[in-house]
């Protein structure tokens with residue numbers, strides 16, 4: 292199994308380019324099922340999750356060609372309606388084929404994603420939304436089995452105990468685009484990836500209004516056509532490289548970082564003492580003073596993203612003072628705490644709040660990645676730790692960061708991936 296070895300101490304300098312957003316590509320790929328015609332998706336990152344989604348589409352009988360960041364998808368009259376367990380269990384986001392399959396085939400069978408290390412992840416909002424549109428949904432033998440004759444537009448309140456849901460919003464949009472009449476989603480997720488999905492569908496001939504706000508209106512249309520679309524840059528990857536610049540007291544330009552998608556992360560960096568230079572499509576981060584302690588609470592967009600919580604914890608473990616990090620999206624998403632403490636951090640957990648007492652330095656250790664963003668956090672900690680950090684189980688990283696080792700090395704990090 293591959294490991295990543297980082298020798299800490301180098302201050303990162305230079306430029307790094309952000310890849311396309313994983314969390315946009317996945318629902319956009321699902322949306323290609325809504326038309327038999329060819330769609331071309333550009334700026335596609337080569338990631339394990341994207342490859343899994345391609346496998347699901349192929350399993351359904353769809354033609355997919357992926358080369359040099361460009362995907363050609365032509366669903367034609369595909370016959371499949373099932374996303375099987377062996378694919379879904381590696382990527383929970385596979386659930387976003389549910390809405391498109393119902394819309395196009397009137398039938399969907401998607402394996403229940405099951406638990407994952409960041410906590411229990413219910414699917415009640417997905418099911419509530421699809422049922423409201425007229426689908427009959429049952430859970431049988433570990434599968435979500437959904438059927439419908441014709442979906443009909445309606446008003447749906449999609450808020451849950453933790454606020455809005457990104458993929459439940461995507462699923463309802465995907466199902467509603469070809470439904471009869473108008474659907475109104477209240478308490479819709481406002482994430483930029485939902486806006487990107489709506490833009491893609493509108494280019495296909497869909498009629499979606501209000502994406503990016505809590506109220507999304509979808510007028511059903513009879514059919515959609517093929518189109519070309521470049522997905523937005525990955526705001527979480529961008530945020531991770533901004534933290535890499537800040538944690539190493541470096542000077543890093545993150546090309547493709549969109550400030551309008553990164554408000555809470557930018558604010559956290561500035562308040563903690565980093566210097567930011569913000570341009571239309573790049574952000575430069577520098578730091579030479581101390582890191583000030585912060586209070587961070589993860590919330591649905593435009594709040595602080597849960598997908599940046601672990602990376603900020605690494606950064607704040609070196610702050611001057613005590614930081615408080617509260618997780619309001621996935622209250623159990625703290626598997627990285629124990630590993631950071633093994634590197635000399637001083638973090639205690641009280642329920643869904645982490646109390647991070649800043650320490651003078653971290654020290655390299657053998658640590659284990661538990662999930663995608665935790666892997667990135669451990670690598671960030673390794674960049675500044677004294678000595679060598681060996682991160683194992685890095686296959687998690689391949690789900691969401693394209694060429695992270697090469698990108699960090701190009702900024703001057705002493706990092707390598709080994710196979711043993």
Ligand code: UD1
Nearest residue numbers: 314384412413414415416417451453455456457458620621
């Ligand atoms: C998406 C992102 C993921 C990110 C998460 C939160 C993709 C592919 N993944 O995941 O990277 O961490 O948003 O920003 O876009 N919930 C329910 N019932 C449901 C669905 C969700 O209660 O039916 C809860 C979840 O447990 C969680 C909260 O709602 O507490 C938000 O989760 P959600 O937005 O659905 O996450 P995903 O869309 O799966």
